[in-house]
Amino acid sequence: MIKLKLTLYISGQTQKSAHTxxxxxxxxxxxxxRTYDIEIIxxxxxxxxxxxxKILATPTLVRELPLPLCRIIGDLSNKEKVLWGLNLTPIETERE
Amino acid sequence: MKKSKPKIFIVDDEAIIVSDLKCLLESLKYNVVGTALSSDEALYKVREAAPDVVLMDIVLIGSEMDGIEVSEVIKKELDISIIFLTGYADDEFLNRAQEVNPFGYILKPFQELEVKAAIEIAFTKKKAERKLVESGRRYRLLFENAPTINIIIGNNLEFQEVNSTFIETFGYSRTEIVGKPILDFVVAKQKQLLTDQLNIAQMGQFTPEIDIDFIAKNGMIHTVLLAAGEKLLYKGGEPESVILIGMDFTERKKSEEDLQHSEARLYNIIQKNADGILIIDKKGEICFVNPAAERLFGLCATDLIGDVFGYPAVNGDQTEIEIVRNENEKIFVELQVVETEWDGEKHFLASLRDTTARKAAEKKLITAYRELKITQEQLIQSEKLAALGRFASGVSHELKNPLGIILGGLEYLERKITPDDNDISITLEKMKKTIFRADKIIKDILKYSKPAELRKKKINPEEIIEEALELFKQKISLNNIVLEKKYDEQDFTIEVDRNQMLQVLFNILDNAIQAMPEGGSIKINISKENDMISRLIGGGENCVIEISDSGKGIPSKQLDQVFEPFFSTKKKGAGTGLGLAVVKTIINNHKGEISISSKKGKGTKITITLPINQRGKNEKKDFGNR
Structure with missing residues (x-):
């Protein structure tokens, strides 16, 4: 099973952050x-x-491992786009 | 190809000479197409016969014109080669004959070889001349009718010739142009450039194409892309004139300028836009920023371009993000994303709008509205309670005394009856029960309307639940009810009024048991609201008590009303309709919350949330009701 290390950057412990x-x-x-190891900063x-x-804005989600590094911005409410942005299946095959 | 023999016409005033010559020529296999003895006859017949060569006697005795004059007409009108026949070489005649540009002379008496040579030379010369004229005509046609602007410039940079495109483009007639210096028709700042270019061209060297602005007759400037010196005309080995070929680029140049102008205008709009604009590639890397975006990030373009902003995982096309700038200054930004093309590839165009001020105003408004609503609710509730309280205390006093007297009377009667008076005894018992019920209603009304002051104590939630359950032990086992308890490890206490809390639990447990006359199960969970989310929002200070039964459930329509006073789902007379109303009042007085959920046939769940007793953690007001 693939293990992913993700880091989520938020700004402040707000309701919005909680939602994200x-x-x-x-x-x-x-x-x-997959299994996920999530760090929240x-x-x-x-x-x-x-x-x-170089986090320019929040919420930013970074896929740290496995490489390549991927970065997403937004409230993560669109699962498909999140997976796409993280370079993960089911969309991955179409990506390159 | 078979060489055609030239067709020959003979003009001479002496018939004998004509005849001799004809014989001679025919013996040489020439085709003699006609003969004439006079100038008139000659002009008339030559037109008909259309020969290649005319052998013309210079002296035509008895004719109006001499041979030279006839030749002039023939040459001019029909372009036929002339060979003069002459008996003597008179200088005057010869000089005149020169002007007709004859192809030769044959001296009388005729020598066979001489005649043949003269005719052959004339014939060949004619053919060459025709070819030359034809090719000259072709080039002239090309020069004249080509869609390009064609100019021939002489050694003094004067116009020698221009074509019809030139005339059409610039509006000058040929007479206005030819012989005048080309520089007179060029804008001042380009005169030197063109002069240099033409000088190089005249030396026979290659010159690149240049843009030259010509002034047309109507004063308009035409930009012409000029290929100068691509072709050179030589005379005697020296370049004498230069052909210039040009294209009028005025229209194209204008539209190019328009395009540049409108591009500059659009760029200006983007640069001055109040919203930040980013172009991001599909990996989230920034390719372009405008000044508004620079201001939002507090960074300049050189720092931003190439940085990874992030792949925009936006639902729909809009979301809100935050930017934390220097000094922990946080601004709220509305992010709008659309797909766009950039350098031929799919990119994203992100517009960023600072909504910090708007959000602050909104928040204020929401807070004010919420406070207003709470105040309103409290006002209504306290008004309700006050009225009820006044009513209750008045009524209860008025009712308590008569109820006491009735009860005393009943007890007296009980003592008086004989043990075998069974019917009377049962009746008395019923009456007593009714009086107790009436008394309970009066007490409940008093409790609801005038909540007793809280005497709070730190207490372990498990402890108080166990205490309540202890009192219900018998009832639970009698009703065939299984108890399931799940208490999370408790490293916290709640601060509550013990007696009131017990009352809450009694009410809830009583309801649960009554909902399951055929038996069932009661589940009790105690947990701490301590997941990631509540921790993040500064929560984690709530104790959650869930009590659920497996009874018949409450219809969803009635769920909203269960905490209202005098509302009951039970049979008429079975409940006072005050139980849960009192419960809610008590929980709210503890700054807690109570909620109910139910599924028909599956059971009902009551959830109580109470703040956990933790020092200094209770004053987070950001999230309203919590």
Whole structure:
């Protein structure tokens, strides 16, 4: 089973952030083919990380592992686009 | 190909000479197509016979014209080669004959060889001349009728010839142009450029094409792409004139300029747009930013281009994102994404609009509205309670005394009857029960309308539930009910009024048991609302108590009303309709929430949420009701 490491960048512990986390959790829970290791970073609390990783806006989701690095922006409410943006199936085969 | 013999016509005033000559020519296999003895006859017959060569006697005695004059007419009208026949070489005649440009002379008396040579030379010369004229005519046609602007320039850079396209383009007539310097018709700043170009061309060297602005007769400037010196005409080995071939690019240049102009205009609009604009490739990398976007990010374009903004996973085409700039300044941005083409590939165009101010205003409005609504509800509720309270305390006093007297009377009667008076005893018992019920209703009304002051104590939720269950133990087992408990590990306490909380639990458990007359199960869960989401939103301070039964359930229509006073789903007279109303009042007084859900035939679930007792964590007001 493929294991993915994802990092979600949010700004502040707001309802909106909570919603985004919920969306991400839902997508991960619904995926029976992969397991997800999710890290959540609040850029307000960790501005230096945001700067280091050049996070321009939130919510940003980064696929850290396996490479290649992929980055998505948005509220993650569109599952298909999230998977597409993360370079994951079922769309992956059509991607390149 | 068989060489055709030239057709020959003979003109001489002496018939004998004509005859001799004809014989001679025919013996040489020439085709003599006609003869004439006078100028008139000659002019008339030559037109008909259309010979290649006319042998013409210079002196025509008895004719109006001499041979030279006739030749002039024939040459001019019919372009036929002339060979003069002459007996003597008179200088005056010869000089005149020169003007007709004859192909030769044959001196009398005729020598066979001489005649043949003269005719052959004339004939060949004529053919060459015709060819030359034909090719000259072809080139002239090309020069004249080509759609390009064709100019021939002399050594002094003067116009020698121009074609019809030139005339049509610039509106000058040939007489206005020919002989004048080309530089007179070129805009001042390009005179030197054209002069240099033409000088190089005259030296026979290659020159690149250049744009030259010519001034037309109507004053308009025409831009002509000029290929100068591509062709050179030589005379005596020296370049004498240069052909210039040009194309009028005025229209194209104008539309190119228009395009550039409109592009500049659009670019200006994008640069000055109040919304930020980004072009992102399909991996999320930034390809273009406008100044508004630079301001939003607080970064300049050079820093942004090439950075990864992210693949826009946007539902529909719009979402809200946040940008955290320097000093932890957070702004809200509405992100709109559409697909676009950029350098021939699929890209995204993202518009970013700062909605921070708008959102702040909205939030204020929502908060104000919510507060207003809460105040309104509280006002209504307190008004209701006050009225009910006044009513209840008045009525209860008025009712308690008579009820007490009736009860006393009943007890007296009980003592007086004999043990075998069974019917009377049963009646008395029923009456007593009714009085207790009436008393309970009065007490409930008082509780609901005048909630007792809270005497809060820190308590473990498990403890209080167990205490309540202890009292229901017998009832539960009598009714064939299975109890399922699931208590999460409790590292927290809740702060509640013990007695009131017990009352809440009694009510709920009582309802549950009554909903399952045939038996069933009661499930009790205690948990802490501590998932990722509630932790993120600064929550995690809630204790959740769920009590569910497997009874007949409540129709969804009635669910909304169960917490209203005097509403009951039970049989008439079975409940006071105040139980859950009192429960809700108590829970709300504890800053908690109560909710109910039910499925017909499956059971009912009551969920109580109470704040967990944690120091300094209770004052998060951001999320309204929590």
């Amino acid at each position: 986390v919920k969306q991400l959790k839902k997508i991960c829970d619904e995926d029976s083919q 609040d850029v307000l609390k960790n501005p230096q990380i945001a700067e280091e990783k």
